[in-house]
Amino acid sequence: MKRVNIAEFGGPEVLQLIDAEEPHAGPGRIRIAVRAAGVNPVDWRIREGQKLGAHPTTLPTGIGLDAAGVVDEIGDGVEGVAIGDHVFGEGLSTYAEYAVLTAWARMPAGLSFEEAAGYPSVTETALRVIAQTGVQPGHTLLVSGASGGVGSAVLQIARERGITVIGIAGAANQDYLRSLGALATTYGEGWVERVRSLGRVDGALDLSGSGVIRELVELTGDPGKVISIADLGAPDLGVRFSGVAGSVPDALAEAVDLISRGKLHIPVEKAYALADAASAHIDSQAGHTRGRRVIVI
Incomplete structure (x- = not known):
């Protein structure tokens, strides 16, 4: 089968499309014929060799965590799923024609x-970081990097829970944020004052690593109310870096419920061929994403 592989850490050029042995579903796992794989910022962080405690990496390795596809192999002890089912979830080396999933749900x-x-990683992350800020219905949550996949999920899940959201993103994404129910503003000179003019901030999320941690602490008045998933230096300022996933099956179940009720929709901004994984990483790393990027098999 074809799989995107890395044999050394580095830039997008280290991503290589290779012929690899097919993986097989062990106990408690399923294998899918991958139809699409999600592109997440954690993918290029792993590719660069960043020290992410939740994702220790031994080279050579495949890459990719999220996928959707057709079940074609079921491991021992797995119930509630059948060959041919269409599922989405998290697994290992999902930039490939076949991948083993460790958590899944029917699409x-x-x-x-x-x-x-x-949906898989971004929904889990959104649910986790909203909980970690401690915001409740009636509170206001500030989100930096609000137009990407996680931000899109945060805005919609928070709205569903009765939480007001102030979203910060580039000028081109202001209408998009408003369409998701957020109060929107841009970065640039005076952004802290613009946020203050929109209301009190009870919690804040740094989703893009834009160097705004100090300002988020200033706006909330408490580093304990700020969570980052993108700035590895956040703990130096007393801010929690959230990198360890919670229950992925629970998150997938909630995603299915929200999607089925029309309360959660994350658009696909761009799709790439498996051979173009490097381009997907370049675009992901450049930011300014509206929704998600995916690789189509």
Whole structure:
């Protein structure tokens, strides 16, 4: 089978499309014929060799965590899923024609494989970081990097829970943030004052690593109310870096419920061929994403 592989850490050029042995589903796992794989910032952080405690990496290795596809192999002890089912979830080395999933759920009706591949990690992350800020219905949550995949999920999940969201993103994404129910503003000179003019901030999320941790602490008045998933230097300022996933099966179940009720939709901004994984990483790393990027097999 074809798989994207890295034999050394480095830039996008280290991503190589190789012929690899097919993986097989061990106990408690399933294998899918991958139809689409999600592209996440953690993918290029792993490719660069960043020290991420939740994702220790031994080279050579495949890459990719999220995927959607068709079940074609079921490991011992797995129940509730059948060969031929359309599922989405998290696994290992998902930039490939076949991948083993460690957590999965049946795809909601009407969802394409490309769309489904964009939900697993971002929904889990969004649910986790909202909880970690401690915001409650009636509170206001500030989100830096609000237009990407995680931000898109945060805005919609928070709205569903009765939490007001102030989203910060580039000028081109202001209408997009408003379409998701957020109060929107841009970066640049005076952004802290613009946020203050929109209301009190009870919690804040740094989703893009834009060097705004000090300002988020200033706006909340408490580093304990700020969570980052993108700035590895956040702990130096007393801010929690959230990099360890919670229950992925629970997150997938909640995603299915929200999607099925029309409360969560994350658009696919761009799809790439498996051979173009390097381009997907370049674009992901450049930021300014509206929704998700996926690789289509």
